[in-house]
Amino acid sequence: MAEATTCRKEKCKRPVRAKRYCDLHYRAWRRGELPKARHKNCKSEGCRKPMIRQGYCEAHFDAWKASRKHVVRVLESKKKAEEAKQKPAEVPAPAPAPAAAAPAAPPEDETPPAA
Numbered sequence: 001m002a003e004a005t006t007c008r009k010e011k012c013k014r015p016v017r018a019k020r021y022c023d024l025h026y027r028a029w030r031r032g033e034l035p036k037a038r039h040k041n042c043k044s045e046g047c048r049k050p051m052i053r054q055g056y057c058e059a060h061f062d063a064w065k066a067s068r069k070h071v072v073r074v075l076e077s078k079k080k081a082e083e084a085k086q087k088p089a090e091v092p093a094p095a096p097a098p099a100a101a102a103p104a105a106p107p108e109d110e111t112p113p114a115a
Helices: 023-031 058-086
Strands: none
């Protein structure tokens, strides 16, 4: 197979440097600016940054993660609400009855008979 002597980019007649690209297009390829980048790109539409996690670049992954935290908080609050509905309402225990009153002391104006 004969090696290409010109850049594989359409309408480019510069000599090949590496990966069948000229110097200009090889540098663009290394930066991920060409459609067929050297690394996998972020799956967010129009983003050409390198993929870090979950198919997203760092910025889009952080945004995705923040949105997931919100979803988790909402799901947790719904779960707590459902658990509260399933538990029977706790009826407060009746207050203890007041203690029996002590016998009333005789009025002071009545004096007991002397012996």
